[in-house]
Amino acid sequence: MTEMLINWLEWSPQLFKGLLVSVQLAGLALLFGMPIGLILALISSSKNRLVRHIAVALVEIGRGAPALVVLQMVYYGLPASGLTVSAFTSGAIALALTTGAYTSEILRAGLNAVPHREIEAGWALGMTHQDVLRFVVIPQGILFAVPALMGFAIIIFQATALTYTIAIPELLARAYRVGAATYLYLDVLILAGLFYLAITVPFGWLVSYTERRLGSHLG
């Protein structure tokens, strides 16, 4: 037991570096994925039928395809079509695409939750359709979606573990490397699990806190 704790202490700095890579990947995926999600959400509630169907189809395919398939498709596919990108970049792109597809559904629900009378009030004040969207619907819609988006952030953070398969030195990859060098797979993988929990559990509390606060605020 003490031996394991000493090992854990020794491995922690390496795993911590990996954790930072995982957090960066998740952050980039959310940063680039959520705007994609918002655009898809707006298009999929457009009045133009053709455009709407295309957006809905993209979202359904993006959500239906496993994240690991998207990841490897980007990683092996981009170089084959002539684009040279690092593993980290392709990992971030793939996770951002998955984020776009999932958050578009969340944001669409948020936008739909904005009461119609507010939109009508905007029109009655002489606002253009675009101004109503920009100043009335989108800000409130995003606010409604915040707890679900935060819940999704936990999911995409966990999904960064998949980038182990494309050799990004994130948390799981570093843990596995230590395991391969020491044969103490169980010990180091449990430590990696604790590192994941150190992020997901407090963040989960934050999600339910936000849910309660926004719930009492928005009624």
Add this chain to the structure above:
Amino acid sequence: MIDLLVSLLKGIPATLMVTLGAFAIGAAAAVPLSLMRRSRSHLLRIPARIYIDVVRGIPPIVWLFIIFFGLGNGVIVLSSLQAAILGMGLVSTAYLAEIYRGGFLALSSGQQEASMALGMTRIDALRYVLAPQVLRVCLPPMATFLVGLLKDTTVASTIGVRDVMMYASQQAQGGSGNFTPFILAALLYILLSIPVAVMARVMDERLRARGQAK
């Protein structure tokens, strides 16, 4: 193209075995777990809560590694298929227990009270009054979970299960390194999930219709 599709199809049995095996383990083991989670005794409730939070807080791929490489390194040696079914089963247990708990919360407390008033024991109330209603409420979210699980089983390929994902990346690495194997794999996963998704929608609509009739 046809060759490629045929080689991906070879992965379907493993994909289905992991998905359905894990779902069966989860659906059964989540029953006692969700009852523990609802129990009045701290001794039962707290361990259940810890299990659920810990399992859901760690990515499934890490659980597979812990079971296959960690425990496999001397403690319990499992084949990669067994490890994948067990690992995804343990993960499913935690998620399905939360779905069952949601089902219990959806029931009005009057159901339990009425059963008690009729002199039923707690076990009988659970078996004849609560459980059938909970199951009905839970079927749509369970179907949604099953679709998610189907996609999550792709991680089994990382410990060597020869599923659709595994054949797709083999094809991509072995020369035809482009988008095609993965597009086909994605379509296969979507196709496999359609029957479940349709079933979920039908059940959901029926439940809604019944709810409105009352």
